[in-house]
Amino acid sequence: MDFDYTEAQQDLSGLARALFADWTGYNPRPDTTGFDRALWRAMAAAGLLEAALPERVGGNGFGLLEQCSILTEIGWSVAPAPYATGIAVAAATIGEFGDDEQVTRWVRPVLRGEATIAPALAGSAVAFEGSAQPNGLLLNGIQPVVAAGAFAETFLVEVRAGARSVLALVDRDTEGLTVTGQHVVNGTDAAVLELRDAPVTEAGLIRVPGAAEWARRRATLATCALQLGILARALELTCEYARARKQFDKPIGSFQAVRQRLADAYIDVEAVRLTLWQAAWREQQGLPAEMEIAVAKFWAAQAGHRVAHTAVHVHASTGIYLDYPMQRYFTAAKRAEFEGGSGTAQLRRIGDLLADHAARADPSYARGMTAPDATGMSRRS
Structure with a gap:
């Protein structure tokens, strides 16, 4: 590509x-x-x-x-x-x-x-259940940390209805919907979304097979793209600081230990960049991209952790002052690190995809597989 x-x-x-x-x-x-x-x-x-x-x-x-x-x-x-x-x-x-x-x-x-519309999509399992009623569904369930939920006028909710997921558009004033704001690491945009016998008519349902999975992939890619911008600017600010800040009459960027950390951070940012664009390109082309998206999110999480901490460490105490820009990039990077699954979760996802691929290539491999768990993925015993 x-x-x-x-x-x-x-x-x-x-x-x-x-x-x-x-x-x-x-x-x-x-x-x-x-x-x-x-x-x-x-x-x-x-x-x-x-x-x-x-x-x-x-x-x-x-x-x-x-x-x-x-x-x-x-x-x-x-x-x-x-x-x-x-x-x-x-x-x-x-x-x-x-x-x-x-x-x-x-x-x-x-x-x-x-x-604005806030998606409430499945994480490790679907949080909401839908029971059939004339001309629609009754929704029940609770999901915390719904990004942008504190101010959204509508929610795009993934619902388990029978054996598959559907998407429901739920307006904020829907009867049975309770929205409770949450203070997360970088603000108060998130909310706990609770549905108790909340009615949604067919006019607010998207029952197309695969729509929920499509939305989840797009959400992960969006997080990776945000993280790329966050980390690129954090590294830029840190390099500027390392050139200007002096100790012993020398810029701290001239010290080997600082140069090494900045070089490692540059490699991490480029890894996020390359894996993001590879995954996004395959997704846009309609090619299988589950593995590439998991790899991109792994780098967004792991590199996000390393680059964010490098930026704060090089800035020293300045990096965590609330009136200095770096703290915004640190907290934003930490949130993006865990949004959609941590690095460890992505490695498990990659392992599941590799195991499934091996099982399809060699049916005898499946003998060591257990039943699918709550995420729908099989794991080897």
Whole structure:
């Protein structure tokens, strides 16, 4: 594959960089929601929200690669914009699998900058169960740490209905829905989502097979793209600091131990970059990408941990001051490290995929496999 940006990626990346330039020094209060409605409306006015969505929803017809370019710029500035959840996952999923009425009701307000949608997708297991009722489902369950849930007008909820997952669009004012805000490492945008006999009609259901799995893959790739921007800017700030900060009348960047850590951080950032674009390209081309996405998320998690800590260590105590930009990148990187599964979880996922591949190639290999667990994956005994 060609790792160079397409013309559309370059244009959207440049537009996003210019729009987010004022936010690179943004230091929110610790109790901020991490969402600025004025910025969200500015993104809509600039065409960033609609650019990388299908034409059928009012977008410009670009796709996943362009979304990742925008997300990388959001990570670079740590701008308070829920593009990953509201556009790259929710709006993209509805645009791909929803009907025209669902697009009009839920996606168009988002593209105008008037609303947001928060996905509540399965982690290790599906958190919500749907029981059949006339013209729809009754939803029950609880899921914590729903990103962007504190302020979202609508939730895209993965629901177990019978033997498979479906997606339900649940408005905030739905009877039986309780939203409780949570304070996570870098703000208060997350929420506990609780559904108790909450009704959803067929008009709010997406029953297309594979839609939930598609949304989960896009969510993981969105996290990786954000992490790439976060780490690239954190490393840039750290290198600038190492050139300017002096000890013993020499820049600390001239000391071998510091140079080695910065060199390792550079390798980590490039690993995130290469694995992200490989996985995103395969996903956009409709090729099998489960392994590549797991590898990309592994690097986003492991490299995120190492680069974030290197940045703070080189900055010394300055790196954790609340009025200094580096603490925003540290906390954002730590959140992205665990969003969608830690590095260890990704290694287990990769091991499961390799085992399944071996079992298909050699049926005798399956004799050592146990029944699928809650994630739907088999594990060797």
